Amino acid sequence: MSLSPTSAILEIRDLVTAFDTDAGRMTAVDGVSFDVPRGKTLGIVGESGCGKSVTAFSITRLLPQPHGKILGGSIRFEGRDLVSLSLEEMQKIRGSExxxxxxxxxxxxxxxxxxxxxxxxxxxxxxxxxxxxxxxxxxxxxxxxxxxxxxxxxxxxxxxxxxxxxxxxxxxxxxxxxPKLLIADEPTTALDVTVQAQILELIADLQKEMGMSVILITHDLGVIAEVCDEVAVMYAGRIVEKAGVFDLFAKPRHAYTQGLLESIPRLDSTPKSLLKAIPGNVPSIAEFKPGCRFAERSGRVHTEVHLTARPPFTEISPGHFVEQCPICVA
Amino acid sequence: MSLLTVQHLQQHFPVRGGLLHRAVASCKAVDGVSFTLGQGETLGLVGESGCGKTTLGKAIVRLLKPTGGSIRFDGHDITQASTSAIRPLRRHMQMIFQDPAESLNPRHTVRDILEEPFVVQKLGSKEERRKWVLELLDKVGLPASGAEKFPFEFSGGQRQRIGIARAIALKPKLIVCDEPVSALDVSVQSQVLNLLLELQREMGLSYLFIAHGLSVVKHMSDRVAVMYLGKIVEMAPSEELYRNPRHAYTRALLDAIPVPDPAKRRERQLLQGDVPSPINPPAGCAFGHRMKHPKWQESVGVDLALREVAPGHWVQPCPCCT
Structure with missing residues (x-):
């Protein structure tokens, strides 16, 4: 996979993070790759259990110990691989850079x-x-x-x-x-909508003033649309789609992204009309399939092959990446 | 005639303090709210946390004893009715809560949970109740095998379906839905909203739909009431309210909603400050007070009861905010 290496402050490649539990090893983040461009805001959007917070805790090396482990991949921050740093070295970075x-x-x-x-x-x-x-x-x-x-x-x-x-x-x-990088994990979820707007504006203003990069983690597509430059959509431990924010909202390619965008009630939708809901439930970590994890909920015809072979993460147009499952990316 | 008529409803709570634990102040959670709700209609209720929307919902189904005003439900004045007097009416008014995990008894099977309303109301034989439980599960889209399971065995969305099944068990006329989808995942929210819409059409239910998400409320409601610090400041048909908001607070709320479309980014008039406490609220227009509006003084002593400014569009006649 080739993500453009230019001017990124953070480059994550094939990150795998797992938890050892009584029921065995649970892979919460399963081969995730993305860049955070310098001075920009990358949004990570997804539902509970999709691995967005675990990705953040992997970057800051704050995974719950001793169960949480980074099993593979690299997290390069300004040239240094954070995965291989000692705890003392990591402490110096955390809270300052x-x-x-x-x-x-x-x-x-x-x-x-x-x-x-x-x-x-x-x-x-x-x-x-x-x-x-x-x-x-x-x-x-x-x-x-x-x-x-x-x-x-x-x-x-x-x-x-x-x-x-x-x-x-x-x-x-x-x-x-x-700091050069701020990771904000659902910073406004517990707040009222009016206070949320204040806090989001504050973060954006300070970002401009201090020239830092931001990773904003949220489940709210509205927040993503308002403040992010780039967006990664996570589902069941993987990034299924990543693109510039305008591109993603105008031309979503993955069935999950499309389904999410179509299912949310909007201010301009007809009151009391039925919404286009995504069927089924978010899979729990123990139910993750090796292949495409959304195919079963896509409502499209799929075979066992699609659930066993992992689709490649490819760039389908400049800067627009998608997990290219033949079912979910038609 | 409307199913529910609420007039000048007050729900004040004493704030106790001092050595003798005497009431030293009063928290005016709901302070003079009036509205009506027709059969098959949905009234949405929005506002920030602490505005009194949940308290209002609880007062209406009489989980609380109102301190003033009146509630007429289905022809009966239930404002001060005793527990025994209200029990036969309870089957016609139900509630769905925000967190299904906390509102279902974890030690009861789904069958126990769904049978209980019939048991309490002494309805049906054992066999009939078994049959009704299965019908309810089918109605909310859960498999019959779910009856023998416990709530923790279900996902959040499925648990909310159990909560809905319990609420519709006795074929009520009114359901107070208190933030029914706030705790659910985005992809599951729309399923539950659709279920509520379908049940309403099928059973002719009336909903009081309480939520802080304005886009959800607008989608679900025929009319929307905006609450601020214990009072309704504006109430209008959904489309009208969103197209033509009259009160400054409604406009501020609408402006703060993040729109899921980056092409519609805009400069916003951000609301400053936090929601004030309902203990000893300011005189006059509470929102004008928060905004330090130059005309706020003029609202003190003015009668702020809602006035109809267009058909079905009611707003506080406040000199600073409208």
Missing amino acids: ISMIFQEPMTALNPVQTVGRQLAEAILLHEDCPKAEVLARSIDMMKKVRIPAPEQRLNEYPHQLSGGMRQRVMIAMALINK
């Missing part, structure tokens, strides 16, 4: 430490910095994420903040060391 924000800020923040202390920790983990400068940088960052009265907020605890404010604090912590 690559940062991550999570879905639920209340569980990601420490409830018994003030916001200020948590921000200071993010700085001091990576460099020796005089107290006054730590404070100045913290206040500056709080202003950047548009938290009103930052001096006062630094002395508050997470529970004293609203959901939107907590997510702003998380973003401040993630960006305080000016």
Whole structure:
């Protein structure tokens, strides 16, 4: 497979991540390849259990231990293969060059430490910095994420903040060391739609200002359409389609992408008309087939061969990749 | 005549504090809500978290005891009816919850869960109930073999089908659907929405459809009511509301929805700030207060009861937001 090697900050090739469980080895990410272009936003969209979060945790090497393992492939970040780094080397990168924000800020923040202390920790983990400068940088960052009265907020605890404010604090912590890559895992899923719009705009503004790259993980195609430059669609542990955002929404090629786009209710659809639903359920990890994993739900005629032979991931037009199952890509 | 008539409904909760655990304030979760719902009709209810939409739903099926106003259901005033007085009416009003995993008893088989409504209402013989359970499973698209399984053996979408089967078991007239698809995967949401639409056509059900996703609500509803801080600020037929929103809050909500089409990206008027607390809400127009609208002062003391501005289109006559 050949993905264009130009100006990508992160290049992932054939990543395989698995979990050892009582029921055997479960491959959550099964041979995933993509690039994150410098200064751009790559969206990863998929349903629960598709492997989008496990992909993110593989990049930051935060897989649950000892069960989670990267079994194969490479994750090249600015030329270094993160898979082969030692834990100490990875710690230096994490939080300074690559940062991550999570879905639920209340569980990601420490409830018994003030916001200020948590921000200071993010700085001091990576460099020796005089107290006054730590404070100045913290206040500056709080202003950047548009938290009103930052001096006062630094002395508050997470529970004293609203959901939107907590997510702003998380973003401040993630960006305080000016990372080159931000991984945002469902950053707005727990928030109201009006607050979601604020947070997405904030991330986009800071990205422009700081010139960082972003991986945005979400299940919401609306969020993808609003903020991403490129999109990878994941299904059952694999990327089934990847393209520029305009290309993907205008010309989806894989039956899963098409099905998702057709099934969601839109503001301009006729009220109370039946939706074009995708039949069946998302397969659980124990049911993953070696071949195409969506063929059975595609509603199209398929044979056992399609479920056993893995389709190739090919570039069908410039920058537009698809898992070329003869059933799902007609 | 409408199936459900709600007038000036209030659901206040005491906020207790201090040494003697006395009520020190009142949380006005629902504060003067009025609407009607006809047979076979769907009224959508949208708003941000904490706006009181779930409390309103629970008050209507009388899982709560309203603190003011009135609820008329199918010709009966049920506002203050006792548990025993309301039981015979309960079979006509049901509820579907957001998280099917938490609203189904994990120790009961699907058969137990679906039989229970008949047992409670003392309907049918054992054999009849067995037959009805199988009919219900068939109706919601689950195999008959599912009857002997436990809820955890099903996927999220299938569990919500069980929740729906339980709700339609007694052939109700009204179902309050509280965020019925929010916890489901995108590809499964549309299946469940279709099922709800089909059941409504078949059984002539009325729905109060509560959700925070405006595109889902618009798709499912004949009319939509927008709630803000315990009050309905605007209510109109679905298409009308989306084409012609009058209240500033409705416009802000519509503007915040991410549109799944990158060709329609736009500059947005972002709403600032968070939803205020319903404990001691501001006087006058609550949204104008949040927006620090220059005319907010004018709304204090004005009667903000909904007014009809076009056929079926009701809006708060607020000097700052409309």
